[in-house]
Amino acid sequence: MRKLGLLIPVVVVVLVGILASIFVVDEREKALVLRFGQIKQVRTEPGIGFKVPLLDEIVRFEDRILTLETPVIEVTPADDRRLEIDAFVMYRIADIVQYRQAIGVGGERQAESELRGILESQIRAVLGSQGVTSNTILSPERSALMDQIRERSDSRAQLLGLDVVDVRLRQTNLPEQNFDATLQRMIAEREREATDERARGREAAQRVTALADRTYEVILSEARRDARIIEGEADAERANIFAKAYGRDQEFFEFYRSLSAYEEALKGENSTMVLSPNSEFFNYLRSDQGSRSNEGETN
Structure with missing residues (x-):
């Protein structure tokens, strides 16, 4: 009986130790087994794992796609029309070892801060590059710009162990203080384009009119020439007929x-002759x- 009383605590301790050495990795996550801050195991597949109780620590990371929103970013395209960009990025942790080493003890907040900085810098770099105007940003070419931002952000996020899945520019607005000035600039540009179009239209009209006048003169001169030829032939025929008639009687x-x-x-009305x-x-x-x-x- 005494032995049984001693055996029960031992069994309980063994069970607790076994349970403490077992951990489960969910299909939505990845995990690292750390011992005194050093990486001992890397678990990227779901299932049961084992650790040394009291010595090993389990650090879990999301394996799902994460979303990060940026604050409003002010960019200046090539046409000097400042815009306020509201964007977000979708990403996932690709390499948990590199991710852990890159962010250190800062954790998820540190990673988000660094990724946000990468995204903001690449948005400014792409949308502020030569040849990219505000009209380009607001046109269907916007998707190509977003792809370019994603590729450039992804190449830098790899250093953090992250994969950038997608980048989206949700809203593009004019700063309130620049709205009126931008509106006037847009009106002036449209008026200039309209003036250019009208000038090109007048030039085209003059070319068409000149061509029509030249064609008219050519046709008229050819008609006059043909009329003179026909008149000459008629006069000759008339003279010939008169000559024959005169010769007969x-x-x-x-x-x-x-x-x-x-x-x-x-x-006519006047039949008087003097x-x-x-x-x-x-x-x-x-x-x-x-x-x-x-x-x-x-x-």
Whole structure:
């Protein structure tokens, strides 16, 4: 009975020691086993582990993606239009040994402070680089800028044992004190662009008008040339017809020409003419001319 009374405490001590030497790593975390501050085990997989009771310390780290928000960052793009940027970063602890050595005893707060400094410096460097304007930041090219910030931040966060998963620029605002000045500058730029566009439009209109005028003159000159050619051909044909008619019956031709002259002279409202009665114009209107014609026919 006495032996049983001594055995029970021993069993209890052994059980407590066994339980104290066992630890469990959750699937959402990683762990380090430290002995007097020195790393003895690195546990990156979930499961049961063992340690030396009272000597070993278990330090646990998140294996999930973490989020860190930055304070409002003021940047000055290439167009000197200051902007206030609100951003956040998503990251995870990739190397817990390097992470532990980098942050020391500062823990998670120290890591967040250093990562926040990295992110702020890279946001200022990328958004303030040459060729990046405020319009670029507010355009669809914003995603390419965020990728560039993530890559540059990730290369520096590797020294802390961290992987930068993503960087997002949530809000981009103008400082209150610069809002009016920026608005006026934007209005002036748009007016300048509008003036340039109108000037280019007028220049294009002048080119089109000049081309149209030149084409008009070319077409008109060609039409006049063709008209002269046709008129010349018509005059030649007319003269040829008259010549043939004159050759066939000279007296009839002269009679026809006189009738045409009478028609042209007497048409219109004014039919009064002042001429000598003996004028050749009236040869075919005098009765004696008709009598001579009849006598000629009788003979």
